[in-house]
Amino acid sequence: MSPEGSCPWMGHLRRLQVRTWIEPVVASSQVAASLYDAGLLLVVKAHYGAGAASNHSAGPSPRGVLEDQQQRAISNFYIIYNLVVGLTPLLFAYGLGWLSDRYHRKISICVSLLGFLLSRLGLLLKVLLDWPLEVMYGAAALNGLCGGFSAFWAGVMALGSLGSSEGRRSVRLIVLDLILGLAGFCGSMASGHLFKQIVGRSRQGLVLAACSVSCATFSLCYSLLVLKVPESVAKSSRALTTMDTVSGVVGTYRTLDPDQLEKHSVVGHPPRPGKAKPQKAIIALLFVGAILYDLAVVGTVDVMPLFMLREPLSWNQVQVGYGMAAGYTIFITSFLGVLIFSRCLRDTTMIMIGMVSFGSGALLLAFVRKTYMFYIARTVMLFALIPITTIRSAMSKLIEGSSYGKVFVMLQLSLALTGVVTSVVYNEIYQLSMEKFVGTCFVLSSFLSFLAIAPIGIVASKQAPWSQYGDITEK
Template sequence: MVLPARLCLAAVGAALSGVEPAVVLHQVAGTFFDTALLMEVKERYANASYPGLSTEESQQKAMSDFYMTYHLIIRLTPIVPALILARLGDRCRGWRRATVAAPLCGYLLFRVALLLLLVFRLPLPFMFGATVLYELFGGHCTFWSGVMTVTALRSTARERAKAIMRVELLYGLAGLLGSLASGHLFLVKTVGWAEGTVLLALSILLELLGFLHSIFLLKMKQTEAKETSLGEVDGGEEEEGEEERRILLIPPSSKDVPADTPADAPARVMWVNVVLLFVAAALYDAAVVGAVELLAVFVIKEPLSWSATQVGYGDAAGCTIFLTSFLGVLLFRRCLNEVLLIMLGMASFASGIYFMSYVTATYMFYLARSLNMFALIPLPTIRSLLSKQVPASACGTTFTALQLSLKFAGLAYVPAFTKIYQNSLAWFPGLVFTLSSALTVLAMIPISVVGCRLPRTPQYEPL
């Protein structure tokens, strides 16, 4: 009985020392916060008035303007802090934890800011200043890249892909559970406090626990290369620089490479394929983000007119896409190549978001979201395909360039989608979703060209 107890304690200790608890706590806290913010914005702009617009159209315009400014700040502010924290994490020993802890500290302050706004009835633009403050701590860009780096450093090369997919899956499941609970918790009232106060208090508590976990429990232990494959290791530990060289996909020496390792990285940059993949990623990101960011405002208006509970259920439906996309990759990766996987995900999103254009009832919304079940497959797969079009030593730079290009593109398409939505409210509110579907179809064109340019994979194994 002593041995199983020790094994259980060891397993619990290993789980608590990983980054997964911080990810789960942060995601649940985030779903609570998003529901509280949306309902507060809806309440503040309930009596908005614009010349020539009805009360509901005025509310929709005011809410979409708020979220447009909010998302532009989120995209623009964290670029420099993210680069600084990433460089410190790579160059300075002991700073790797900062890429997870610093953004969580910013998120914690942001949650507190909304609670102060709710309790003291501060003006809503106060949240713009709070957004700038929390993004100066690195924001989601730094947090997620830090999570991926910590996950990679804590896993062996053979188990790394599975470890990263496990974190993605936990992130989606945490969002699902948090969204289901958020609407009900929003309605919980306490004497003398407004609706949403309890929900925000729980969000702050969970974020605080995640921050404390990243400071005191998160271990930055790197895997030691003691795997004897092809006479590779004499028994000593690898240096930190060697491990990080592997994380960055810099080609190892021939003695470190198993005989059956495929040589996916070319000797030079395949510029045409890289440009086509960048274009496809930018178009698809514009289609997804431009539509989904307005979806929260769309469900508030008639004919849906969702309550806080229904908003939570809708967010949960979006989070299930993490699970279905993960299962889709597991199911189809053996029979479809990466190009066809990307096309499958894009077709899934294009069909679902086009159906969303004509949604007039709640059940139709869930039918449209069910068509999006593989919508998260394209961008990660594009990154995987992109890594095979450049030398291994240039993968990090290429991924950073892609992420920055998507951020800067957002500065153009977020206002564009918002203005189109506002100007089409009276005659076709779903126009932005139709436009999003059309952009997704356009994104499939460069992917198809890349598929034609890639060499055919042989269906046999060389002797």
């Protein structure tokens, strides 16, 4: 007899659990974000390209000089833009995380999605009404004042952690990253084609901006009207010991659960010492590793669009979209990596594999001269997403569930703050080195990525092998 036959209310419960899925919100918001990011880059390029063209008509200049001027103008725009995007969330993201822990888990998600929508509307109005480019600084500020991506992703990670057991958590969180990557890949692939739908500088990008606004609107409405906060697995396992599901993803991870055969035996056990008294040294080392690695990733991501537009690549709109889409494939390969590695490797080992993968790819990227070489370098980065996601998972196993929102926001804000500094420094380095060696920033990223292995190695050396339940256990 099926579970639904023996317990009629279980079938209804399974249907209700569909509403706890955060995946539709992640997917729609990321499609909107990928369209927005590509659209903003192309709008900025078109804006400064027109300015360079008018200067060229007044007095002829070599093509290389005009390209350098355009690159510096785009880089300067993104220095200010990234400062606004990175600093404004610092005022409110932690407060939203605290409110989410204390009152309702959806607060940080819904408020940040409102900011996403306002910023996407800013790009649409700029294209539609031909507003000055500086209006995008205001749109970025509105996004940040609503918490920005720091508050949003911290809220998503909190819901994902609440709806999964500790043994499944690494897989659960990497699935959310997989959805993020697939949505970003689709949006980026379409961005170049959508941008070209309307010819003419004053209206080019209108269709793309409108699609971004539509996706952002859907994600906000879904989170407000449909999304439900999942019940903690620790609570539901006591009431429904026969259910083999993860709240939010019903019947998906049955074969992936490392403690499937023994999970009922651990119900009712007292909390482990590491949970009751967080190992602050381990958490601090994980923070340091995450920040160093994020410095490398953010620097590469910030400079890469400029690298695509400049010689030797000099890509057009469609090629830029494809290049940005290539960056999202690591979400798929990293997901598969966690799926395989989590069965036989410790979390620290998986983190170091991801760091080596990104560092090697960044080093290859520094010497790219042809389009195919760019995609080879991107392929080497196939496990680049594993470190940050696995670090989040490890931290969630060292703290109480009631503190997820605050801790995840603190991590995200730390990454955002260091990312702001990184963006400024990398853009300045890029402007100084692009005429001599355009790959200087990528070499620096490779060094930082390998350097980030050091604190993770210390964690691995000080701790016993993490158990099959995914915990950090003391020697």
